Amino acid sequence: MLDTAMPLDSAKCWDDADNNICRLVHDWTDNATLAELSDVLLAKPFAILVLVLGGFAARWLVSRLIDRITRTAAAGTVPGARAAEALTPVLHERREQRARSMGSLLKNITTIVIFTIVTFMVIATLGYNIGPLLASAGILGVALGFGAQSLVKDFISGIFMILEDQYGVGDVVDLGDATGTVEAVSMRVTRLRDVNGTVWYVRNGEILRVGNQSQNWARTVLDVPVGYEVDLGRVREVLHEVAHALWQDPAWNGAILEEPEVWGVERWTPEGVVVRVVLKTAPMKQWEVAREMRELIKDRFDALDIEIPYAHAAAYGAPPQQAPERTDKETADADEDRPAGRKA
Known part of the structure; x- marks a missing residue:
């Protein structure tokens, strides 16, 4: 049989122990051309197809794993969040959103990594040397790393901010x-x-x-000034009554998480004594509770004649200067010097 195979400078495909199709065709036909065509038309496309399908399968498996981790993270709790979750339903939804965001990010990263590896393997299957490509990719990565340090830093910080909520x-x-x-x-x-x-x-x-200021729970801290002559025990009772009434008010149900506390005297000032009252509130509710408490305290203090001191301003200066009294002689001399027709 006439061998019509073209001379090849590279190694023969049937000499490759892993290329079973080329070797099998060469053994059957003893024709180098058919063996090379089988390698180009069958073996390499089949190998590329296997690599691509393997890449999709790996991506599917990793995505399933990421979805499972995401569901576990979405169903978990952070320290101190269980009590607040019953009063703030958005906490669970927010945790799910964070988990989905991280899951989407991880899927994108794994997809890029997997198909980059598959691409290099396909290039190697086609017979090209991927060594220079890997070296170029490494140099490019180093260059991008130095040139875009701030961008990489921002990106990594953003990942951790979302991950840590x-x-x-x-x-x-x-x-x-x-x-x-x-x-x-x-x-x-x-x-x-x-x-x-x-x-x-x-x-x-x-x-x-x-x-x-909006995570899990917040706190309203009010420093209420009173005069030095006011009974501090009575002030504590009034503040506790006002805060407790607001806590029991159905209109504020869910805004105040725990029974308010009056911590007592916080400091002395030139105007009076400052008494502190605190209320543990739901996130974003501390300012509303503070405004309502100030109004209620002001009304209650007015009803009970409890003085709220304030700074007084006073002007101090020298007394006005009075003109010295003149003697009779000085008055007569002044009258003589005054023009005619004018009197003192």
């Missing part, structure tokens, strides 16, 4: 440079609006501390 949309937070209500949280920046309506964009990598 440091804050979410609707929370009132203090980020150091800006304080306000969170309107959006992305992997790179956090957008919040302050009380004046100004929108602030804060890079996640630049956030060194987070003060969240």
Whole structure:
């Protein structure tokens, strides 16, 4: 039989122990051309198909694992959150949203990693040397790492902020440079609006501390000034009665989580004595409770004639200067010097 195979500079496909199709065709036909065509038309496409299907299967398995972890995280509780969850139904929904966000992020990362690996394996299957590609990818990764350090830092910080649930949309937070209500949280920046309506964009990598005033529960702290002559025991009783009545008010059911406490004298001031009362409230309710408490305390103090001291301003100065009395001689001399027709 005439061998019509073209001479090949590279190794023969039938010499590859892993290429069973090429070797099998060559053994059957003893034709190098058919063996090479079977390698190009059957063996390599089949290998590529197996790699692609394997990539999809790996992605499906990893996605199932991530979904299971996500459901477990969504059903879990954070310390101190169980009691608040019964009074704040949005807590469970917020935890689910955070879990779904992290699950989506992990799925995207795993998809990129898996199919990047599959792509390199397909290139290697086609007979190309992937060594230079890996080296180029490494150099490119190092260059991007140095050139986009701040971007990577923002991205990683955003991941941990979402994972740790440091804050979410609707929370009132203090980020150091800006304080306000969170309107959006992305992997790179956090957008919040302050009380004046100004929108602030804060890079996640630049956030060194987070003060969240809306997480799990909050506290209303009121410092009530009274005069030094007022009976402090009576003041404590009145403050406790007012706070307890507000706690029992059905209109405020769910806003105040626990029975209020009167902590007592907080400090002395030149105007009077400051007594502190505190109320544990649901998130975002501390300011409403504080305003209502101030109004109720003012009305009750007025009814009981309990004085609320305030700073008094007084002007001090030298008494007005009075003109010295003149003697009779000085008066007569002044009359003589005055023009005619004018009298003193």
